[in-house]
Amino acid sequence: MFRILFLFLTTTLFLFSNPIKFKEEKYINALHSSIQKNGILKFEDNSIEIIYQGTNKSFIFYDDYIGLKTEEKEEILKYEENMELTIFSKLIKGIYRNQQEELTEYFEITNENEKTILVPNEYLSNAIQKIEYKKIEEKLEFLKIYFSNEDWINIVQIN
Numbered sequence: 001m002f003r004i005l006f007l008f009l010t011t012t013l014f015l016f017s018n019p020i021k022f023k024e025e026k027y028i029n030a031l032h033s034s035i036q037k038n039g040i041l042k043f044e045d046n047s048i049e050i051i052y053q054g055t056n057k058s059f060i061f062y063d064d065y066i067g068l069k070t071e072e073k074e075e076i077l078k079y080e081e082n083m084e085l086t087i088f089s090k091l092i093k094g095i096y097r098n099q100q101e102e103l104t105e106y107f108e109i110t111n112e113n114e115k116t117i118l119v120p121n122e123y124l125s126n127a128i129q130k131i132e133y134k135k136i137e138e139k140l141e142f143l144k145i146y147f148s149n150e151d152w153i154n155i156v157q158i159n
Helices: 002-017 083-096
Strands: 020-028 033-043 048-052 058-061 066-069 074-077 107-112 115-120 128-136 139-147 152-157
Touching: 033 083, 048 083, 058 083, 083 128, 083 139
Parallel strands: none
Antiparallel strands: 020 033, 020 152, 033 048, 048 058, 058 066, 066 074, 107 115, 115 128, 128 139, 139 152
16 A cells, blocks of 8 residues: 555656646737747646746746746736636646646536547636647647637647
8 A cells, every 4th residue: 555655656746846848839810820939837836837938937826826937026916817827727737737626617528539628618718719638648748729719829748
């Protein structure tokens, strides 16, 4: 029993202590163009940090607030006033930490052709059409967010 618990804790600590590199592509339909960024996702015991490479900005998601960190300052943002960041943090927690209860507040969850599909509730449906993702074991193959205005964001783990 103790061996199983030790193995589980070691695996979990290893997973969350290693930064996850990702590539993000954002398509803007009105401009018929896309923007690509690379980033790093770091899991800590009480936070998740997203760092975009080539910028001096990172977001740190704590339980009670969001930290926006730049070279010049650190700012505290409230979840209630930043719905986009709130949804993003719930997606990251739900997907990477296998906490689907984080997602059921805003989405109906279905599985189809080896991918998970999140259909937003009425509150989010005016902004988000759907979200699809595929995860194999602990690796995120892709996360694609389809917006109602025909924009989309595709995120792929690259390590």
